[in-house]
Amino acid sequence: MIDSESNTYKFEQVTFTISLTHSKYGYLNLSQIDSIELYVDSKYWGTFSSEVRDTSFITENTIDYISYTSQKTKYLVVAPYKKIMNNMETAGDYVDFLNNRMTLSPGQYLCELRKIKYTKLNKEEVERKIQLFSPFKVSLNEVSSYVGDLTIQID
């Protein structure tokens, strides 16, 4: 695919750190957040997993197969824009893809987290629908932008 000549901006990814908290027990102490669904200005950006961390040494208690700690546990998420071109069968599919693909020129944008998934110690998968917005800025000639340190309260 050839990008438009007017699209000289090659912004590629957003990064952020994320923490999950429980109102009673503190920060969730997971090895990884399995899945985070991300949107930028209401357009689907992609679904990502966080980095894997060994946080076993800071576990203070375990309740309902989830480890908790009072220390803020942050997970890094690197979210490159996913140009998904699967299941393209018709001319209409390609038109929709090209119409909806995102090219972020310099400016202000709103990042939205809509759904996360993580796994308990008993291998049970947990899915939570959330709505967390955070603004970020794309500057000229930048390929990556840091959204910020985000915190989600699970319960």
Added chain:
Amino acid sequence: MITKKLTIFLSLALLIACNDPSYIRIENKLANSTMQNIEWGGVPLASQLLPGETSTKISIYDDGYYEIDLPKSYPLKFYLNVNGDIVYLETVYSFRLGEESELTITITDTTKVLNPLMDN
């Protein structure tokens, strides 16, 4: 002598009568999308078609300039241009042009297409 002339005349008449071209044209029914560099069997049909536009008829002679031995089937090949972003596409199915016939190929949202690089 007369027979010979008559034979030559009839042969020429037959040759001319069998040399009518076939015609092919393209309709772009894709919303908000321009088709570019459209070709069929190596025959350039249109450099650009805006949404809703129909190309002029292109005449193709059997075994003529483009060396196509009609009837023949080929897929349509074109660039799809949406807001300046371009992707190369081919129709999955081929279109048959017969002898001394007219073919109109309409490309719509439901036309099955492929990009050879992605499909591999």
